[in-house]
Amino acid sequence: MKVLLVGEFSRLHNSLKEGLQELGHDVYIVGHQDGFKNYPIDFPIVKKWDDGILKKIKIAFHSLFGFDISSYMTYCQFKKNKIHFTNFDVVQLINENSFYCHYYYEKKILEFLFKNNANVFLLSSGYDFLNVKYCFDTPDFKSVIQPYLQGRINSKSFENVLKFKSKSFEKLHQLIYSNIKGVIATDLDYHIPLHNNPKYLELIPNPINSAKINFQPISTSGKIVIFHGINEANYYKKGNDYFEKALDCIAQKYGDKVEIITTRNVPYSVYINSYNKAHILLDQAYSYDQGYNALEAMAKGKVVFTGAEKKFHKQYALQKRVAVNAIADVDYLVTELSYLIENPTEIIAIGKRARDFIEREHDYVKIASKYLEIWNKY
Incomplete structure (x- = not known):
């Protein structure tokens, strides 16, 4: 089986890749090369304009014109290598925002993957539209939403969570759910909010290469x-x-x-x-x-x-x-x-x-x- 794993932020996809390779399968990872964690990536995407003066220019440009330079550059890097991302037996997204792009460019990348690969699956292994909605709707649920609701985390520091409450990410969620075979949760924190969801398949624990x-x-x-x-x-x-x-x-x-x-x-x-x-x-x-x-x-x-x-x-x-x-x-x-x-x-x-x-x-x-x-x- 030929498998494309999209995104990496915890070594989950690297460990899964190693397990699949042990079983004789052909596996590749595409995603951001995180400078902090620096996990191995077969097709690395470099997140540009993300620090120093360039980041300040990017923020100012986005404020003035609504255009996100980092998202555009991510899309350009993906597009440059798009020949490598077609005709897989399985494609698995690590998240509803695997490429960290704003709606327009994330949508363009995902539409290419959906069009050129028949079997796409989604992991619930971090923040996503349904998980964040459940946590806000159920404030007693033990989650990172609790310190935010208590006022101990400000909105700016919580943007990577709050973005999933926006209309654009709701639209992205709907696009993904209308094109995937189903959703797999990686632990109970993601399993519980998906209970009774028609797209939910199963909880599969995180793979660890001990x-x-x-x-x-x-x-x-x-x-x-x-x-x-x-x-x-x-x-x-x-x-x-x-x-x-x-x-x-x-x-x-x-x-x-x-x-x-x-x-x-x-x-x-x-x-x-x-x-x-x-x-x-x-x-x-x-x-x-x-x-x-x-x-x-x-x-x-x-x-x-x-x-x-x-x-x-x-x-x-x-x-x-x-x-x-x-x-x-x-x-x-x-x-x-x-x-x-x-x-x-x-x-x-x-x-x-x-x-x-x-x-x-x-x-x-x-x-x-x-x-x-x-x-x-x-």
């Missing part, structure tokens, strides 16, 4: 090491403010019994190795399930504070914790961290169960087989 991630059993005889990796652009969306306050309390409470490592805005290649000696990793506070960073840390045997709600335990029939459910509550986080620091054998046990869980439920070849089953079925 062969590339070494399990790292760590002694708890010395200091307990806690790692907190911050991407400033997502500071409030991940609940980093709560994590930092909790870590301040832990540092005062336990002193030299703990070591706290904090990084800010490091590239993915640095990030994934910067927590190797950690026992505990703080990931995010506004989810039901785990995202990619959490899953990779779990594969290394870390105790990860992330989404691990009761719905998650039910979904995978778990009797014991494989991660610590994180919520936006400093006292709760301090209590959970304190328990682990005072009961280091539980750190070892959760870390071992976390690795076993990844191998059992997220193995990249097993997950690739599930995608093939769904693609062939529809």
Whole structure:
């Protein structure tokens, strides 16, 4: 089977590609070459006019004339290589805005893909029209919408979410849904809002190539090491403010019994190795399930504070914790961290169960087989 995977922002499509290749399929990725995470891309699109004086000129030009230079340049790069994006057995979009373009150019790119490929599928693996609508319509749903509604994130910092509430992105959503075979969710945060949607096919967990991630059993005889990796652009969306306050309390409470490592805005290649000696990793506070960073840390045997709600335990029939459910509550986080620091054998046990869980439920070849089953079925 010849497969085109469109977009990459978490290593999801790279791991899926590796799984499909193990099964003998021909797979390519087209998408933006993210300078921060820098995942491998077969047909890279460079996002231009996106920093410095050129970005200021772009914003001014858009304000005056309504023309987005970055979108136009993305379209030109796609068009230049369009001969490579036809006649695939399957095309899969990672998102409803896979190319990060404004409506006009995103529409032009998608229409080309729909016209020249018979079987197009969509992932719900991030913000999209229906997910954002559900989160706003259901404010008690645990999501990044909550800190925005509480006034802790301003609208400018939340533009990449709010754009999906606009009329143009509603039109883009309708265009996509009228041309795809169906939608696949990658975890419970996207599965729940799609429940009973006629285009929804199935939840397929994120693929993790654990062969590339070494399990790292760590002694708890010395200091307990806690790692907190911050991407400033997502500071409030991940609940980093709560994590930092909790870590301040832990540092005062336990002193030299703990070591706290904090990084800010490091590239993915640095990030994934910067927590190797950690026992505990703080990931995010506004989810039901785990995202990619959490899953990779779990594969290394870390105790990860992330989404691990009761719905998650039910979904995978778990009797014991494989991660610590994180919520936006400093006292709760301090209590959970304190328990682990005072009961280091539980750190070892959760870390071992976390690795076993990844191998059992997220193995990249097993997950690739599930995608093939769904693609062939529809």
